[in-house]
Amino acid sequence: MNMPPSPPGAVRTDGSSVQIGALVPLTRPGWVEAGQHLLAGLELAVDDVNDAGGxxxxxxxxxxxxxAADPQRAAAAVDELARLGxxxxxxxxxxVVARAAAARADALGLPFLCSSAVLDALTEQPTDWGARLAPAQSRGWQTYADFLLGAGHTRLAVAAQPSVYWSSGTRILRDCFAARGGAVIALDADTLSPTALCDELVDSGATALLLLVGHPEPAxxxxxxxxxxxxLADILIGAPAxxxxxAEWATLLGDDGAAIPFLRYLPERLGPLGARVxxxxxxxxxxAPSFVAFEGYDxxxxxxxVLRSHGTDRARTAxxxxRVAVEGTRGKIxxxxTPGIDVWQWAWPPIQVVDRDPAQPDRFRVLHTS
Structure with a gap:
């Protein structure tokens, strides 16, 4: 039976929805607040799509x-969502969770648009099934290294926990600093107490300390x-991740949480769509929404x-x-x-180095842009 086309703004109510599986950290040890922002962006965009006709x-x-920040749980969720259609x-x-999800999605032939994970090696081999909106870690963290070096910090300490993500970040920083005569000293945040870490930091002669650790513990x-x-009164604390x-950061740390530069993926000014969103x-x-919420919307x-233009066939989506050219909240996507990246990459997301203003910790200062 042929059905008449839907008028603009009309959505069929016969239950034949188009479903997108959403992977989000909503419980500990996942970063719950980031998950809530990501989900808010995803849900708002779905509402907007349906208001415009679905x-x-x-x-x-x-x-x-x-x-819940668990790679095995994420892989199992990908299996379930694939079965659900x-x-x-x-x-x-x-x-590390996105990497597990991307590998499983690749094996199953399920398109995966990664919103917010930055690890360069999201998959172990080139794939057409995956794409990513967040900038690759090598680009974002090089921007952060440029900021530090430009501010005169040539001797850097990193308080790091064991993780592929933190190890990758440390390697990027080492390469950037070595190329300009600087040095990076690693401090083991799992074995050193905060007090012992301070002692090591004093002995290191570093002028900046980066937190490559989980939040809220031990950050x-x-x-x-x-x-x-x-x-350590003159030490710069940074948190590139x-x-x-x-908001939880400011709640837990108050004034102590200000003047700690971090990476944020927003433009200096939002356009009309970004401002409305x-x-x-x-x-x-x-x-105030984080950049993660905008990533979810985009x-x-x-x-x-893609689904409007090419239908719901998974292979056609991949x-x-x-051929994607979509005006997102932060620019044209x-x-x-990209060399060294095995998924399709939005190559030019905006990158800022930002901190909370010590005079007004709920306000952000843009310190550097890529």
């Missing part, structure tokens, strides 16, 4: 699974210890455009990445092949 008249629906996967914040105790150590972006996200979240905006 996917050729069919409602768009999110099928959400909590990864989702047209594509979206989301995830933690890089918060380390910041408090350094701030209270008079020997973005811990200070979220920012206002709507603020209403949903009750706080993920659904891209997938909705083939469409190089297009994917390309």
């Amino acid at each position: 996917i050729v008249g069919r409602p768009l629906e999110l099928v959400v699974r909590d990864t 989702v047209a594509a996967l979206a989301g995830e914040y933690h890089s 918060v105790p380390i910041v408090k210890a350094v701030r209270r150590d008079q020997r 973005g811990q200070p972006e979220f 920012e206002k709507a996200l603020r209403e949903r979240l009750g706080v 993920t659904v905006a891209v997938l909705a455009d 083939e469409s990445w190089p 297009q994917f390309s092949r």
Whole structure:
């Protein structure tokens, strides 16, 4: 039976929704606040898509699974969502979790648009099934290294925990600093207490300490210890992974959490779409939206455009990445092949180095842009 085309704004109510699987960390040890922001962006975009007529008249629906920062749990969720018949996967914040999800999605032939994870090696071999919105770690962390070196910090200490993500970040920093005559000293945040770490930091002669550790533990105790150590009064604390972006950071640390530069993936000024989305996200979240919320919105905006143009066949979706040209909240999104990156990559997301203003910790200062 032939059905008449849906008028603009009309969504069919016969239950034949187009489903997108969403991977989001919503419980500990996942970074819950980041997951909440990511989900808010995903959900707002779905509402906007459906208000505009859905996917050729069919409602768009999110099928959400909590990864809790667990790679095995994420891989199992990908299996389940594939069986449920989702047209594509979206989301995830933690890089090691996104890597597990990307590998499973590649094996199953399920398109995965990664929202927020930055690890360069998201897959172990080139794939057409995966694409990513967040900038690759090598680009973002090089921008951060440029900021530090430009500010005169040539001797850097990193308080790091064991992780592929933190190890990759340390390697990027070492390469950048070595190329300009600098040095990076690694401090083991798992074996050193905050007090012992301060002692090691004094002995290192470093002028900056980067927190390559989990939040809130052990990041918060380390910041408090350094701030209270008079020997380290002039040390710069940095957190390239973005811990200070979220309200919980300011709640737990107060004034101690200010003046700690981090990476944020927003433009200096939002355009009309970004400004409208920012206002709507603020209403949903009750706080200023993080860049992660914008990444969530843009993920659904891209997938909705692909599904409208190419249908819900998974293979056709995977083939469409190089033809994407979508106006997102932070600029025009297009994917390309980037050397060293095995998924389709939005090559030019905006990158800022930002901190919380000591005079007004709920306000952010832009210190450097790529």
